[in-house]
Amino acid sequence: MIPLLDTLGIPPLAGLCTYDEACRPGYSVDETVALLKRYNYVKTSLNEFFATHIAHTPEWEVKCGFSLHLWLEAEHSALLRKRVTEMREPPHYLDTVPDERLQAFFAELIRSHTTLELLVGVYAVVKPAMIAALKQHLDRANPLIDHPTSRQLRVILGEEEEMVAWGRQAIAALTRTPEDVQVANAWEKHLSWYLATAGGIAGDQPAPESLPPTPRSDGSPYQADWIPQRDQRFVDPFNHAAKIDEYYQDETLPPDERVCALLYKRLREIDVPEWMGPIIARTRGKAWEYYHDMSRQLWDEARHAMMGSVGLYAKGVPFYRYPIDIKSSCSLNRDYEPIEAHIILWGIEQSLMPRETGKRWEWEIATAANDVLSTRFQDYDWADEVLHAQIGRKWLLPHFENRNALLAAWEELMKRWNTSLDELAVLSEQKEWWPDFIAEVRQHQGTELAERY
Template identity: 60%
Template structure:
């Protein structure tokens, strides 16, 4: 109903946020709004932790990569919601308090998925679609003018959440290969939906269906114990093979420019082991400000993205990224023998070694620049920028843990030496067959075939 026709001089009123009639909607009061936002941020926080808990032990490479992106996006979503809550007369305290025991029970089941298929179903068929439903309902019911800052946050989150779900559904479909898989997916989905309905959904307003029945929980009420051993799917072989010395290859000025650059690309490919040891760090480190998990999740995604750069670099010249060994000795050693703080120290120690101009990331970029591989040069350019950020993140969160920088360096060196010893022990599980010359010959042949380039000699 139009109450009055204002003379707005032909201009759109209310900054274009909404119509006058929409602005007359009473919407949510502050207390109800904050209660809903707390439920959303708790859900985003739990999703971030679920990705952290499972990324290492999930074998499928493409799923690891997607988890690397989604863990960061959910960390960002949680941070945005936290900020909005603190703007609404709520002190920035107790933001991680469980808002509803039934929601806690629901996510306690999602994290206890026993297969990748179950994990994908829980995240992308149940949890995220319900989060999207709740946020869309919020947008439809709150006053769009008085609550515009909330609406903006929810709209931005929804863009990314709605992009994740189709990827997840496609992944579910890819992993349903038998009737047994289909049955398992449906059974797990119904199990989780039972807990979701018990909570009234993420927003607390989801009505139970008439045939709703409670489901027996997998959770025993104790914190979820993660499986830290990194795993790779059946396409990968000889994952303990450490014969390729990429640093030696690209530092050697007597080697051809293309070989030095391919060594960098393969080094990028191998960086998937960093998310495999960062996930457990994030999950097992408790009591930090949310900014810590936000920063670490960003770094985890960057490292997964670097691995994808290597994957694309091999694809460009016609070699499957899983054909030759992609070892995971560092993540295997750290996850099994180091604490979360020690694992972070190793990460920082490596990053500090990448900062000097003559030996670090600038040098790697210069090596790629000397070749005619323009894509590799671009990859190294962005890898360099990312690693500067990562070194800052390490200093930000590790320096306060020690009396001074000297103690930090000593502890890092000690853990690094132990890690090298453990890696040497683990490498005995491989016959250590040399493969680099074969890879180099194949990728050079692929380059000639796909790009018609001239191989450096």
């Protein structure tokens, strides 16, 4: 019998577990590595899934959720990859398929047809299965021997649970009719069969006894729809009548109007995740660090657009009331190769770096207007954009002889892109709307002031 230890009343083993719990052998290194590789494959596949579907998923709130979750998948993959490299496993083979049956599951998942199916596949099938696998791993692993892995898995588990909570609410919101219920149930059953055939996330679950459903995949590469879509709330999406970039720079305009132009500029960044998703999904064979960096930038751009929506909310205007131009993402996704779209994005970021005309100036405009919330938005937007310019240089410069060659490529692409934008502009009557927008903002502010006093 093992004697009772005197630990002076202090939690033993750094508080990780009891001595009895530490006596459980848990997974071996090889078993742990095999599981981490499966988890990593799920994470990289979901990152590709979100990048593939962000543009053509019309609901703004789903675009926002997918943008965040795409970045979290990239973060989780980076954690898992780092841990595997610490566990004497060279070569690591982290970008190979660990199980063809898992690959078959993701070939079905990426072929989800509607937003409801997209949500059901991720948040009712694969993520609950991931949560179950992570909990099982944490229960079976030795909490002392493999604390570094357990710590990472707890971080991932917490964020998985947050993602599923959001996803379940989104599914409920889009399940409006008996037909929706039928579609959701059928797709959940379809995907669950393929995941069960793979043994679940960990590969240790029993195979289903039922007959296989007819697959949507025929084994050929998935042909994605890259054309951006927005839901019915968004009006006149090809309208660029309001000269937003001129308004915030115009020192003759009142400070509050210049700030409103900055807020709308932030909101307009809804198009950047729409064109970055296809860049990420269509660019193959890069080191994972590339997808991690680009996923972070995509999420930042989505955050900036959300800042704009919050800023308009604070001023009493729903973000979808007035046109938000879609021409940029539409033209880039339709007519440009991924590296071309990335070069255009990088060039825009570079143009925002000069002290006198760039992000610092935008922050100064908001500060001078005494708009505290907008100042905070610009403060963080400025910090993010410095990072984004660095990301662009990091991944684009190796394709060119020097920075001047990259700049020359950007200038040529901008000429072509401006023509593309002009071609799409004819899809709108270009009706002026800015005066109505400003009037609504000021009416709301006047009402708020009257109610306050």
